Amino acid sequence: xxxxxxxxxxxxxxxxxxxxxxxxxxxxxxxxxxxxxxxxxxxxxxxxxxxxxxxxxxxxxxxxxxxxxxxxxxxxxxxxxxxxxxxxxxxxxxxxxxxxxxxxxxxxxxxxxxxxxxxxxxxxxxxxxxxxxxxxxxxxxxxxxxxxxxxxxxxxxxxxxxxxxxxxxxxxxxxxxxxxxxxxxxxxxxxxxxxxxxxxxxxxxxxxxxxxxxxxxxxxxxxxxxxxxxxxxxxxxxxxxxxxxxxxxxxxxxxxxxxxxxxxxxxxxxxxxxxxxxxxxxxxxxxxxxxxxxxxxxxxxxxxxxxxxxxxxxxxxxxxxxxxxxxxxxxxxxxxxxxxxxxxxxxxxxxxxxxxxxxxxxxxxxx
Numbered sequence: 162x163x164x165x166x167x168x169x170x171x172x173x174x175x176x177x178x179x180x181x182x183x184x185x186x187x188x189x190x191x192x193x194x195x196x197x198x199x200x201x202x203x204x205x206x207x208x209x210x211x212x213x214x215x216x217x218x219x220x221x222x223x224x225x226x227x228x229x230x231x232x233x234x235x236x237x238x239x240x241x242x243x244x245x246x247x248x249x250x251x252x253x254x255x256x257x258x259x260x261x262x263x264x265x266x267x268x269x270x271x272x273x274x275x276x277x278x279x280x281x282x283x284x285x286x287x288x289x290x291x292x293x294x295x296x297x298x299x300x301x302x303x304x305x306x307x308x309x310x311x312x313x314x315x316x317x318x319x320x321x322x323x324x325x326x327x328x329x330x331x332x333x334x335x336x337x338x339x340x341x342x343x344x345x346x347x348x349x350x351x352x353x354x355x356x357x358x359x360x361x362x363x364x365x366x367x368x369x370x371x372x373x374x375x376x377x378x379x380x381x382x383x384x385x386x387x388x389x390x391x392x393x394x395x396x397x398x399x400x401x402x403x404x405x406x407x408x409x410x411x412x413x414x415x416x417x418x419x420x421x422x423x424x425x426x427x428x429x430x431x432x433x434x435x436x437x438x439x440x441x442x443x444x445x446x447x448x449x450x451x452x453x454x455x456x457x458x459x460x461x462x463x464x465x466x467x468x469x470x471x472x473x474x475x476x477x478x479x480x481x482x483x484x485x486x487x488x489x490x491x492x493x494x495x496x497x498x499x500x501x502x503x504x505x506x507x508x509x510x511x512x513x514x515x516x517x518x519x520x521x522x523x524x525x526x527x528x
Contacts, residue, residue, distance in 0.1 A: 184377055185213060188384065190404065197221055203255050204476055205248070205405070211374075213404040215383060219370040220401050224259045231360040231371035232256040233400075235266025235353070238291035239276045243425035244504075245408045245417030248471055250301045252374040252405070262366045263307040265298060266356045267291050267526070270311040274349040280420075288312065288526055293515075295522035297428050300514035310526050311352055318364040323355035329389045338381050354386045361397045371400045376407055376416070408471045409464050411442040426468075429512070432505045439465060439501050445486075446493025457489040458496070465500045473503060 184190065190213040197217065198206035201224075205211055223230040234253050236246055257263050269287040281287050291310055298308055314320065335350075336342050361368045375383060383402045390399045407416040410424025417425035426435050445463030447453035460466050460483055473479050482499060485491035491499075 210406050211403055212406050216401040220372045230261055232261030233264040233373050235268045235356050237268040237272040238287050238294045239272035240419030241427045241429045242297045243417050243427045264360050265308045267294055267310045271349040274345040291526045292522045295525050296515040296518045299518035300511050313528055319359050322359050323351045326354045327351045338385050357386050357400050368397050370398050374403050377404050409467055411464050413443050436501050439497055444493040454489040458486040460487050465497050
């Protein structure tokens with residue numbers, strides 16, 4: 162699959178961004194400051210997974226001074242969650258632990274409007290996925306109060322606000338940012354802008370700094386949302402964004418994507434399937450054991466090690482594993498077995514919790 166190295170970023174695509182420097186320069190992103198990474202003390206920051214930001218210093222000041230800020234993110238309910246989605250949730254949970262006001266959007270309307278009929282033929286399908294997604298979020302450790310479903314927002318001001326935002330964007334502006342005017346995606350975007358900005362309305366938390374974690378491919382949404390915020394009559398804070406590296410799929414050239422099941426380990430995968438996918442993942446090991454012992458493995462291209470980098474919490478242990486693999490002491494098969502021994506029990510435990518939360522998830526989605 163295609164890798165994006167130019168400025169043609171598609172927020173709905175499955176290609177991965179690889180030329181970060183080019184995108185930084187093209188769109189004015191700033192590298193995430195090392196001082197903030199050290200202060201925040203979480204492996205997502207310490208391992209360089211969070212790579213860029215727009216106005217994060219406003220949120221950093223809130224965290225340091227223990228003042229409130231909005232923590233808002235969301236995922237379209239267009240399929241099962243996988244470990245690529247888990248990074249969004251982990252980041253959301255981190256900011257929740259820092260005293261944020263929390264809003265996690267389960268975006269069923271977005272999924273229906275922006276995905277092709279072959280994938281999401283009707284809103285009922287998006288809602289079915291939403292139930293499974295909410296169960297996953299509860300299993301990850303989110304509270305019921307953290308989550309809302311786009312089609313079932315109790316405070317109707319949210320929907321009024323989405324319509325208000327629609328008058329702030331022209332056809333030419335949308336086409337300049339996204340390169341097309343797909344009516345379904347236009348409608349979905351109004352909801353996304355509302356998701357990010359509505360927590361600052363007086364009917365919710367009121368104006369305050371806000372943070373949203375996204376991949377670089379989502380930056381078109383961020384730029385337009387920030388522009389709209391400046392032109393509203395509500396004196397909202399311009400929202401801040403932080404950007405994480407794409408977690409590669411298990412095969413070269415793609416991010417984890419529900420559209421390409423072979424690229425991802427899903428939270429619903431059976432232990433057997435998860436093990437099989439990890440064993441088949443692209444390796445940085447050498448062709449033969451003898452050559453591997455002599456030359457060592459290549460961590461830069463090993464996709465199993467990358468998956469561990471995004472999810473394995475013990476940094477010292479991860480560094481040890483990396484050194485042993487790159488020196489040739491640890492074989493590719495042994496690295497994959499280490500990953501299997503970590504991810505498979507994690508999956509089993511998660512699936513048990515998700516199953517326990519299905520009834521609660523149905524209530525959250527359908528009311």
